[in-house]
Structures are given as structure tokens and as C-alpha cells.
Amino acid sequence: MLIDLITLGCSKNLVDTEKLMYRLNKAGYRVRHDAPRPDGDIVVINTCGFIGDAKEESINIILQFAERKRRGKLQKLFVMGCLSERYLHDLQEEIPEVDKFYGKFNYTELVSDLGRDLSVGSDFERIITTPSHYAYVKIAEGCNRTCSYCAIPIITGHYVSRPMDDIEREVRWLTTQNVKEFQIIAQDLSYYGIDLYKKLMLPELISRLSDIEGVKWIRLHYAYPVQFPYDILKVMRERNNVCKYLDIALQHISDTMLKQMRRNITAEQTKVLLARIRKEVPGIHLRTTLLLGHPGETEQDVEELKRFVAETRFERLGAFTYSDEEGTYANLHYSDHISQEEKQRRVDAIMSIQQRISEEINAKKIGQTLSVIIDREEGDYYVGRTEYDSPEVDGEVLITKEEALAVGEFYPIKITDATEFDLYGKLDLYNKK
Numbered sequence: 001m002l003i004d005l006i007t008l009g010c011s012k013n014l015v016d017t018e019k020l021m022y023r024l025n026k027a028g029y030r031v032r033h034d035a036p037r038p039d040g041d042i043v044v045i046n047t048c049g050f051i052g053d054a055k056e057e058s059i060n061i062i063l064q065f066a067e068r069k070r071r072g073k074l075q076k077l078f079v080m081g082c083l084s085e086r087y088l089h090d091l092q093e094e095i096p097e098v099d100k101f102y103g104k105f106n107y108t109e110l111v112s113d114l115g116r117d118l119s120v121g122s123d124f125e126r127i128i129t130t131p132s133h134y135a136y137v138k139i140a141e142g143c144n145r146t147c148s149y150c151a152i153p154i155i156t157g158h159y160v161s162r163p164m165d166d167i168e169r170e171v172r173w174l175t176t177q178n179v180k181e182f183q184i185i186a187q188d189l190s191y192y193g194i195d196l197y198k199k200l201m202l203p204e205l206i207s208r209l210s211d212i213e214g215v216k217w218i219r220l221h222y223a224y225p226v227q228f229p230y231d232i233l234k235v236m237r238e239r240n241n242v243c244k245y246l247d248i249a250l251q252h253i254s255d256t257m258l259k260q261m262r263r264n265i266t267a268e269q270t271k272v273l274l275a276r277i278r279k280e281v282p283g284i285h286l287r288t289t290l291l292l293g294h295p296g297e298t299e300q301d302v303e304e305l306k307r308f309v310a311e312t313r314f315e316r317l318g319a320f321t322y323s324d325e326e327g328t329y330a331n332l333h334y335s336d337h338i339s340q341e342e343k344q345r346r347v348d349a350i351m352s353i354q355q356r357i358s359e360e361i362n363a364k365k366i367g368q369t370l371s372v373i374i375d376r377e378e379g380d381y382y383v384g385r386t387e388y389d390s391p392e393v394d395g396e397v398l399i400t401k402e403e404a405l406a407v408g409e410f411y412p413i414k415i416t417d418a419t420e421f422d423l424y425g426k427l428d429l430y431n432k433k
Contacts, residue, residue, distance in 0.1 A: 002030045004038035007129075008058050009048025011136045011185055011221075011392075013081055017046045018126035020080075020107055025127060027116035033129045042076045043068075044110065047083035049155055051323035058083045066097035076114075080107040082155045104156060105141075124170035131375050133408035134181035134217075134391060135174050139167055139205065143187040145224065147251075148262045148330040149294060149322060152187055159188065161196045164205050168212070175214035180408065181373060182209065182218050183390060190224040203231035210239045216410065217241055217373070219390055223248040225273055226264050233280040243387040244281055247316075249289040253308040254301040261294055262329060267308075274312060285388040287316035290350060293343030294322045295334035302346050309350055313357050316394055319350040355420050362395070362418035369428045372397050372413040374405050384413070386423075395421040403427045 003024055007017045021031045032040060043065050047058035058081075068074045076099045084091055085103035092101055102110060111117075128135050142156040171182060184206070186192060193201025202220075210218055218239075220232070223246060236242045252258055253267050278284060290305065309317065321343035324336040372384040375391070381398040382405045389395055399405065399413055405427065417424040 001042065002032065002040035003042040003044060004035055004040035005031060005033050005044045005046065006038060006061065007034060007046045008061065009046070009050065009054060009082065011183065012138055012187075013046050013048065014129065015126070015136050015138045015185075016081070016104075016107060017044075018129055019124070020044070020046075020110065021127040021129070022125050023108060023111045024116075027111050027114070029114075029116075031127065033127075039073075041074070042078070042114075043074060044078045044080065046107075047079060047081035049081070049083035049086045050151060051325065053323070055083060062091075062095055062098065066095055069097045078102065078110055080104075080110070086151070086155050122169070122173070124166070124173065128174075128177060128179065130391065131408065132178055133373065133375075134183065135177075135179045136183045136185050137167065137171060137174070138162075138185050139189070140186040140192055144191060145188060145226075145264075146262050146329065148260065148334070149291065149325065149328055151325040151328055154327050156187065159191050159195055161192050161194070161201070163196060164193075164201065164208060167205065168208055171209050171212055171215065175212060178408070180214065180216040180410075182215060183221060184209075184218060185221045187222060188224045189220055189222055190226070190228050192229075194227075200227065200229040200231075202229045203235050206232060206235050206242060207239070210235070210241050215241055217243050217387060219243045219245050219387070221247040221390065225250060225270060228273060230276070230280075233277060236281045236284070244284040245287070245388050245390065246277065246281075246284060247287040247390070251289065251291045252294070252297075252301070252305060254297075254304045257294060257297055257301050257305075260296045260334070261291070267304075271312075285315035287318075287390070287394070288314050290317065290319040292319055292321055292346040292350065293338045293340075295330055295336055295338070297322075297338065297346075302349070306349060306353060309353050310357070313361070314354070315358075315361055315388065317350075317354045317357075318393070319347045319354075321347055359418070359420045362420065362423060365415045365423060366418055367415065369412050369414045370397075370425075371410050372399070372425070373410050374399075374407050376407060382407075384411075395423065397423045397425055399424075400426050403429075 005017050007014050024031050048054040065077050069077050079098050080102040084101040140161045142159045143153045144159040255267050370386045374382050374384040376383050384397045412428040413425040414428040415423050415425045
């Protein structure tokens with residue numbers, strides 16, 4: 001019997017899907033992920049419930065397969081993930097075609113509900129759905145922050161760190177599966193360890209992981225600017241296999257908006273943090289996320305943010321519009337008075353500034369030779385990434401096929417051209433080992 005699994009939302013959801021796939025496969029099912037035409041006997045949808053657009057996409061996909069089931073084209077339909085964690089009872093009433101809804105943390109019960117043995121080897125073993133040379137490693141669940149706009153704490157609950165020994169065992173296992181590049185993820189990397197060890201433990205964790213044989217790249221995603229674990233900068237600077245890359249969501253720079261957003265940081269503290277990061281890790285590439293159109297945001301706040309983006313020159317930046325999420329502090333205490341059109345105009349203004357910055361930063365790489373991991377072949381090019389590029393969200397390096405290159409291997413690539421998003425290059429034969 002074939003089971004199709006569909007993952008919506010973030011890489012944290014993807015890890016859950018991969019673990020479930022492993023268990024289903026061990027239970028004797030054939031499993032397939034994000035097939036172009038999912039037509040299995042059973043379909044499992046892993047949903048996202050973070051913002052309005054994601055919720056709408058999840059509902060539409062569920063309804064699509066509910067209709068298939070009504071027409072007798074599908075034996076069983078299951079739904080898991082953030083949307084059903086948040087709206088379980090409503091979904092059960094509104095979409096009875098779904099055989100069972102699972103939340104964010106009980107999805108492995110699906111295996112036993114199908115009448116199969118749930119026992120497997122370890123909790124972390126999974127079927128990797130990404131290109132086999134990289135994987136996501138989730139080091140915690142939940143969030144203790146109280147940002148006004150964010151529904152994540154409502155969905156996932158309080159922050160729960162995974163023990164370092166468990167994470168280390170997972171990474172060691174992944175290296176036996178030929179994984180070389182590790183994206184370390186959590187809702188908040190900065191807080192890691194406080195609940196278990198009573199202190200910030202991200203630096204020690206990453207040091208331990210970087211010592212594991214076979215770990216070629218470690219990349220850090222989703223740090224929080226408050227309680228930032230400054231010792232991680234020494235690890236990044238001194239360990240060659242810890243990428244000089246940090247994803248740290250700042251959301252805004254106006255003191256008024258930072259207070260409205262309940263970010264517990266000021267503009268000056270933010271700027272001091274960024275200056276220290278760049279001083280202690282020369283050459284680091286910073287990725288950040290900004291939120292436009294939050295209740296109370298004025299044109300003056302937007303102008304201040306535009307100046308900040310132009311002066312700070314982030315290597316990577318994404319900007320998004322505010323979504324009024326049920327149950328959040330902003331939803332309960334503020335009025336969402338800014339039109340969607342105006343929110344988008346503000347996002348576009350920020351991204352226009354960032355486009356010029358990205359073009360200039362990429363252009364400076366022309367003539368440099370960078371280590372690149374090859375992700376795939378595509379048309380006339382091999383497509384890869386540098387240590388400064390995370391999968392899915394950042395740019396890529398397009399390499400001419402003058403020499404045969406192997407997917408999943410690292411090569412010295414001389415950059416010959418650049419655009420806003422991508423680099424172009426060729427194998428540097430002089431530096432080839």
C-alpha cells in the first residue's frame with residue numbers, strides 16, 4: 001500500500017514528515033513525499049498554521065483530498081501539523097472526510113492507528129527528502145518569547161530543548177547516511193539549553209557537533225537578538241566547518257515598533273549586537289527578516305527602517321507583511337488598521353533597497369574562488385551553494401559544465417559573474433585538489 005505525504009510550511013515540519021515516513025516504511029508501507037501527482041491509497045498532509053496565507057493553503061489542500069475521498073479515489077486521509085494542533089476541534093467538525101487529525105506532537109500515533117507496530121530504532125531516524133548531502137536538525141520545539149504578532153507559542157507551547165547527547169547521536173547517524181551539511185533549526189536558537197541546563201548552551205552544542213567526523217558544514221537558523229549567546233561567535237570564527245552565516249530575525253528597528261511588537265530590545269542594542277557579530281566573525285553573512293505593517297507603524301517608522309537597511313547592508317534579507325493572527329497579543333490589543341495594499345507597498349520599498357545591496361555584495365565576489373557544494377544538475381549548469389547560502393531561501397551558484405562535477409561534493413569555484421540573487425562560476429582548476 002502506497003502512502004503519499006505532503007509537507008506544507010517550514011523545514012521544522014519537514015523533519016517531522018521525514019520521521020513519520022521512516023516509521024511508516026518500517027511498518028511495511030511504501031512512502032512517497034511531495035509527489036507531482038499524489039495518488040496513493042493513503043494521503044497524509046502535514047499542515048502549517050503560522051499566518052493567514054499558510055492556513056488558507058493548508059485548508060485548500062485538505063479540501064482537495066477530502067473531495068477525492070468522497071469520490072472513492074482515496075482510502076484514507078490524515079492531517080497533522082500546526083494547523084490541526086491549533087484548530088483541532090473546528091477541523092474535525094468542518095471536514096469529517098478526514099479519518100483523523102493529529103497535532104504537532106502526536107503524529108507518530110498514526111502508525112499504530114493503521115494497525116502496525118510503532119516500535120522502531122531511534123526517535124531521530126528518518127527518510128531524508130532533501131538532496132542526500134544535507135539535512136535539517138531540529139534542536140528544540142516551542143518558544144518562550146512573547147512577540148505581539150506571533151502565533152507560534154500558541155501552537156507549539158513553551159520552549160523545550162533536546163538533550164545535547166540526543167542531537168549528537170542524530171548527527172552521527174546522519175553522517176552514516178552521507179549527509180555532509182547540517183542546517184541547525186529551532187524557533188529560537190538563542191534560548192537553547194536554558195530549560196535543560198540553566199544556561200545558554202548553543203556554543204557548546206555546535207562545538208560538539210563540529211567535532212564529529214564527516215560534518216563538513218553547519219549552518220545556524222533563527223537566532224533571537226535578546227539573550228544572544230555571544231560565545232557562538234568564537235565557535236564560528238575558529239571552526240572551519242561552522243559556516244560564517246547567521247539567520248537572526250530582527251523584525252524592525254524603530255524603538256516605537258520594537259516596543260509595540262514586544263521584542264524586548266531597543267534600536268541601539270540591536271545595532272551594538274550586529275556590530276559585535278561582524279567584528280568577531282569577519283566576513284560573516286547575516287540573514288534577517290523584517291515585518292512591515294504591524295499595527296501602529298507610521299511612515300516615520302518605515303523611513304527609519306529604510307535607513308537602517310541601507311546603512312547595515314545585510315547580505316540576506318526578507319520582508320513580509322503583518323498578518324493579524326487570532327489569539328496573539330496584537331490581535332487582542334491592537335487594531336489592524338493598515339490596508340494590505342499599503343503593507344505590500346512598504347515591503348516593496350524595503351526590498352527595492354535590498355535588491356541594490358544584494359547586487360553590490362554579489363558583484364564583489366566576482367574573481368573570488370569559493371568552496372561550493374553541488375546540489376543538482378540543471379540544463380547547462382551544475383547548481384550549488386557557498387557557505388553563505390542556505391537551501392531554498394538564498395541564492396545559488398551556477399557552474400558551467402566544462403568539467404564533470406559530482407552532486408554532493410565540494411569544489412573550488414571561481415566566480416565569473418553575478419546577479420541580484422545568483423552567482424556564476426567555473427571550476428578553479430588551479431585550486432582543485
